[in-house]
Amino acid sequence: MRRTSVLERIRLFGRAGIDVLATLGRSVLFLLHSLLGRTATGNGFQLLVKQLYSVGVMSLAIIVVSGIFIGMVLSLQGYSILSQYGSEQAVGQMVALTLLRELGPVVTALLFAGRAGSALTAEIGNMKSTEQLSSLAMIGVDPLKYIVAPRLWAGFISMPLLAAIFSVVGIWGGAMVAIDWLGVYEGSFWANMQSSVSFREDVLNGVIKSVVFAFVVTWIAVFQGYDCEPTSEGISKATTRTVVYASLAVLGLDFILTALMFGDF
Amino acid sequence: MSAENPYAVELKGLSFKRGERDIFKDIDLSIVRGKVTGIMGPSGCGKTTLLRLIAAELKPSRGEVWVNGVNLPSLSRSDLFDMRKQMGVLFQSGALFTDLDVFENVAFPLRVHTQLPEEMIRDIVLMKLQAVGLRGAVELMPDELSGGMKRRVALARAIALDPQILMYDEPFVGQDPIAMGVLVRLIRLLNDALGITSIVVSHDLAETASIADYIYVVGDTQVLGHGTPDELMHSDNPRIRQFMQGTPDGPVPFHFPAANYRDDLLGRR
Numbered sequence: 001m002r003r004t005s006v007l008e009r010i011r012l013f014g015r016a017g018i019d020v021l022a023t024l025g026r027s028v029l030f031l032l033h034s035l036l037g038r039t040a041t042g043n044g045f046q047l048l049v050k051q052l053y054s055v056g057v058m059s060l061a062i063i064v065v066s067g068i069f070i071g072m073v074l075s076l077q078g079y080s081i082l083s084q085y086g087s088e089q090a091v092g093q094m095v096a097l098t099l100l101r102e103l104g105p106v107v108t109a110l111l112f113a114g115r116a117g118s119a120l121t122a123e124i125g126n127m128k129s130t131e132q133l134s135s136l137a138m139i140g141v142d143p144l145k146y147i148v149a150p151r152l153w154a155g156f157i158s159m160p161l162l163a164a165i166f167s168v169v170g171i172w173g174g175a176m177v178a179i180d181w182l183g184v185y186e187g188s189f190w191a192n193m194q195s196s197v198s199f200r201e202d203v204l205n206g207v208i209k210s211v212v213f214a215f216v217v218t219w220i221a222v223f224q225g226y227d228c229e230p231t232s233e234g235i236s237k238a239t240t241r242t243v244v245y246a247s248l249a250v251l252g253l254d255f256i257l258t259a260l261m262f263g264d265f
Numbered sequence: 266m267s268a269e270n271p272y273a274v275e276l277k278g279l280s281f282k283r284g285e286r287d288i289f290k291d292i293d294l295s296i297v298r299g300k301v302t303g304i305m306g307p308s309g310c311g312k313t314t315l316l317r318l319i320a321a322e323l324k325p326s327r328g329e330v331w332v333n334g335v336n337l338p339s340l341s342r343s344d345l346f347d348m349r350k351q352m353g354v355l356f357q358s359g360a361l362f363t364d365l366d367v368f369e370n371v372a373f374p375l376r377v378h379t380q381l382p383e384e385m386i387r388d389i390v391l392m393k394l395q396a397v398g399l400r401g402a403v404e405l406m407p408d409e410l411s412g413g414m415k416r417r418v419a420l421a422r423a424i425a426l427d428p429q430i431l432m433y434d435e436p437f438v439g440q441d442p443i444a445m446g447v448l449v450r451l452i453r454l455l456n457d458a459l460g461i462t463s464i465v466v467s468h469d470l471a472e473t474a475s476i477a478d479y480i481y482v483v484g485d486t487q488v489l490g491h492g493t494p495d496e497l498m499h500s501d502n503p504r505i506r507q508f509m510q511g512t513p514d515g516p517v518p519f520h521f522p523a524a525n526y527r528d529d530l531l532g533r534r
Contacts, residue, residue: 130358131357131358131360132362132363134322134354134356134360135354135356135362135419137322137346137349138320138349138354138356139350139373139374140348140349140374140377141346142342142343142346
């Protein structure tokens with residue numbers, strides 16, 4: 001009896017492993033079919049612009065507001081620590097480096113997963129459950145090209161731009177608190193920032209991070225929608241999976257990328 | 266090649282499984298070009314699945330699906346989408362695009378597959394909507410329509426490109442008597458006027474029998490029988506007779522397989 005149960009557990013473990021690999025395989029094929037080969041029937045550019053609006057422009061408010069507050073908090077915390085060493089002039093440098101290297105790309109990706117990623121999953125899942133995807137396929141239009149590809153490209157394009165906006169407004173929020181409220185000398189705030197931030201080391205690496213996160217988060221979001229069980233419970237689970245998987249992937253990848261970029265191996 | 270073949274659709278040795286459960290086992294079915302063919306059977310027997318197999322939305326576990334002389338499961342993804350321009354499917358829910366109004370839903374296939382000028386698209390859309398009696402609803406959004414109206418708009422969209430094969434998934438469900446009568450006549454009229462092949466999946470016996478030239482009865486993973494509506498009404502096969510006459514007692518069980526009723530109630534399971 002005991003032996004059977006152990007065997008059964010091994011079998012279930014093996015089955016779970018096969019399922020994970022099968023899902024990974026499906027998601028890679030899904031991505032290749034969506035992005036490669038024949039382009040969408042109809043006006044692909046118009047579809048892209050529509051998605052750029054709903055995925056990118058509609059995420060602007062949450063990105064801008066979060067960016068300002070995070071910049072302001074960084075400035076407050078930085079000032080209270082640095083002033084103990086008499087280095088409060090370096091608060092601009094600290095805010096800029098933290099935002100450009102880490103918080104800009106990472107927090108934008110997390111917010112994007114919660115706001116646009118979950119919406120993408122729910123929208124595509126709902127299209128699946130109401131047979132709109134099947135209906136498109138029966139009209140002779142590939143839903144991967146018509147529905148999925150514009151959303152993927154919109155995510156890839158808009159997230160790095162949102163991350164850049166996040167960092168810019170974050171630095172502006174930080175400057176507002178440090179200069180106007182805490183009384184840090186404006187000249188040293190900006191001069192320290194300018195002298196310590198390197199375009200290649202900091203800005204470019206931040207952009208690379210946000211491009212990688214954009215790719216992973218959007219891919220997870222659209223695949224979860226397309227692959228979900230077409231029921232209300234299935235869509236709800238897929239939406240949750242999008243936020244959880246995307247957040248974990250962003251944080252895990254951030255560690256790997258940071259180690260590669262700044263690890264001095 | 267396809268014009269010489271008297272059959273628009275042929276299923277050869279087709280099997281389909283969902284998980285471990287057999288839905289179809291080695292079935293053969295041929296649908297004659299230019300006729301209305303009904304596919305009937307009890308609920309849950311896989312009629313809609315059969316429609317999705319013919320449209321190649323599902324891949325069979327084994328066997329061939331020939332449509333207009335082409336074996337669909339052997340086609341590449343892009344060839345399959347090209348092939349589907351010859352087919353139209355009316356889904357049970359209508360499956361209208363919720364972000365487009367009625368006009369744009371019907372115009373959609375014309376916009377993506379043709380280069381027609383806007384005036385011509387407008388005329389075609391209005392003609393198709395007139396045929397289903399909904400020209401007046403041209404500006405409404407799908408969520409402003411009833412279930413039956415959605416299906417009629419979906420029918421207008423399905424015939425927008427004048428397909429060679431038109432498949433209807435339970436077209437009579439949820440229609441009021443007037444719409445039902447119009448729909449029955451419309452299916453027949455479209456078939457005869459446009460020379461298309463119609464496949465009607467339904468369990469509405471009277472309506473399907475009144476328009477179908479030929480009927481297949483499916484159930485229990487098999488094709489139980491086929492023939493003209495008259496032949497089936499007078500069939501010797503007790504399973505077909507039971508279905509056609511709608512009697513609860515017979516070889517086709519009404520109940521889903523279950524344990525003994527008494528034991529179940531007494532908690533002896």
